[in-house]
Amino acid sequence: MYSQIASNKRKSLLLMLLFIVVISGLAWIFSTIYGGNADMVVFAIIFASGMSLISFFAGDKIALAAAGAKAITKQENPYVYRLVENLSITAGIPTPKIHIINEPQMNAFATGRDPKHSSIALTTGLIEGLNNEELEGVIAHELSHIKNYDIRLMMVVIVCIGIITLMSDWMMRSFLWRGNRDSDNKANGVLMLVGLVLAILSPLFAQLIQLAVSRKREFLADASGALLTRYPEGLASALEKIGQQTIPLRHANKATNHLYIASPLRGENIKKLFSTHPPIADRIKALRSM
Numbered sequence: 001m002y003s004q005i006a007s008n009k010r011k012s013l014l015l016m017l018l019f020i021v022v023i024s025g026l027a028w029i030f031s032t033i034y035g036g037n038a039d040m041v042v043f044a045i046i047f048a049s050g051m052s053l054i055s056f057f058a059g060d061k062i063a064l065a066a067a068g069a070k071a072i073t074k075q076e077n078p079y080v081y082r083l084v085e086n087l088s089i090t091a092g093i094p095t096p097k098i099h100i101i102n103e104p105q106m107n108a109f110a111t112g113r114d115p116k117h118s119s120i121a122l123t124t125g126l127i128e129g130l131n132n133e134e135l136e137g138v139i140a141h142e143l144s145h146i147k148n149y150d151i152r153l154m155m156v157v158i159v160c161i162g163i164i165t166l167m168s169d170w171m172m173r174s175f176l177w178r179g180n181r182d183s184d185n186k187a188n189g190v191l192m193l194v195g196l197v198l199a200i201l202s203p204l205f206a207q208l209i210q211l212a213v214s215r216k217r218e219f220l221a222d223a224s225g226a227l228l229t230r231y232p233e234g235l236a237s238a239l240e241k242i243g244q245q246t247i248p249l250r251h252a253n254k255a256t257n258h259l260y261i262a263s264p265l266r267g268e269n270i271k272k273l274f275s276t277h278p279p280i281a282d283r284i285k286a287l288r289s290m
Contacts, residue, residue, distance in 0.1 A: 002227075019164075022164060023163055023164060023167075026164065026167045026168065027167070030167060030170070056113055057113065059111065059113075059151075060111040060112045060113070060117070060118070060119055060151075063109070063111045063256050063259060064099055064111065064119060064121060066251060066256055067101055067109070067121060067249075067251050067252070067256065068101055068102065068103075068250075068251045069099035069100065069101045069119075069121040070099060070100055070101075070102070071097055071098070071099050071119075072098050072099065072100050077098075077100070077127075080098060080100075080122065080127060080135075081098060083132075083135060083136060083139055084096065084098055084120060084139055084143075087136065087139055087140050087143055087228055087229075088143060090228050091140075091143050091144070091147050091228055092147075093115040093118075093143065093146060093147050094115055094116055094118075096110065096112065096115075096118040096119050096120045096143070096146060097118070097119040097120070098119070098120055098121075098122075099119055099120065099121040099122070100121070100122060100123075100124060100127075101121055101122065101123045101124070101249075101251075102123075102124050103123040103124060103125055103249055103250065103251075104123075104124065104125040104247075105123055105125050105245055105247055105248070105249050105264070106123060106125045106126040106129050106130065106238075106241060106242045106245060107123050107125075107126060107242065107249060107260050107261060107262060107264050108120070108121060108122045108123065108126055108138050108139070108141075108142055108260065108261050109121055109142065109256075109259035109260045109261065110142035110143065110145045110146050110151075110259070111151060111259060112146060112151060113151055114146075114149065115146050115147060118146045120139065120142050120143070120146075122138075122139075123249070126138065126242075129241060130238050130241065133229075133231060133233075133234035133237075134234050134235070134237050134238035134241070135238070136229050136231075136234055137225060137226075137229055137231070137232075137234035137235030137236075137237070137238050138225075138235065138238050138261060140224075140225035140226070140228040140229045140235070141221045141222060141224075141225035141235055141261055142221075142225075142261065143225070143228065144220070144221040144224030144225045144227075144228065145217070145221050147224065148217075148220060148221065148224060150217045150220075150221065153217065168200070172200070211275065211276055214258045214276045214277070215275070215276065215277060215278045218261075218277055218278055218283065219278060219283065219286060222235060222283055222286065222287055223286075223290070226287060226290055232287040232288065232290045233287070233288070235287055236283075236284045236287040236288050239261075239262065239280050239283055239284050239287075240280075240284060242261070242262045242280070243262065243280035243281075243284075248264055248265050249264035252264035252265055257276050258276035258277075260277075262277060262280060263275060263276065263277045
């Protein structure tokens with residue numbers, strides 16, 4: 001389990017470095033074409049960072065409201081509350097706020113910028129459909145997302161995607177405005193052609209990196225959750241039941257899809273390359289090999 005955790009952390013770091021390379025390359029081409037003027041690049045970074053800060057501090061409330069989650073107290077559901085409380089003590093983090101989503105489908109997610117400002121949401125179908133060990137496995141997985149600061153990592157990725165998307169859009173518009181004014185400069189024309197290709201492909205490349213980071217985080221949370229319960233089979237069995245569902249969650253959407261323990265959208269597992277989650281079969285295999 002420790003090997004799985006270490007491996008996923010290394011791979012996630014490498015993916016983050018790829019973002020830095022892409023952003024640096026776009027910034028250099030953009031500023032070179034415009035004679036070293038980087039004002040637009042600076043504005044893109046400030047704007048994307050500002051939007052991400054809003055998401056960082058208020059994103060958990062937005063996600064919970066979008067999912068239709070309702071906060072509960074210990075008196076309202078002592079069984080679930082004690083499971084979360086006991087596993088939080090084991091993980092060494094504060095007990096997160098607990099929310100229930102009134103949905104028959106089995107799913108769950110965690111959100112929050114750090115362990116002190118975190119929440120966990122479970123569907124009623126999950127609570128009713130899993131036995132004690134399976135529900136513990138799911139809760140441990142979500143608490144691991146909180147402990148591992150996965151939300152913070154994903155916010156960094158979102159900042160990078162915002163910058164890349166804005167820069168690519170501005171580059172596309174600038175090429176249209178400039179027209180063929182520099183067509184006599186062969187070197188500049190080649191540079192513009194390279195920039196145009198990057199402007200078209202960069203958003204797709206950035207999105208693929210985001211999806212890859214999200215998938216690595218799921219493997220890491222599976223391993224960390226198994227480390228908490230010392231019983232990987234509990235989560236493996238829960239994922240088997242969750243994977244048999246075919247009906248999507250009513251309030252799920254692409255913006256919050258990556259938060260859930262398994263994709264809440266219909267047919268998401270089929271589109272492996274563009275999925276925010278690794279195939280459930282691969283996750284189960286990894287858990288049962290621990």
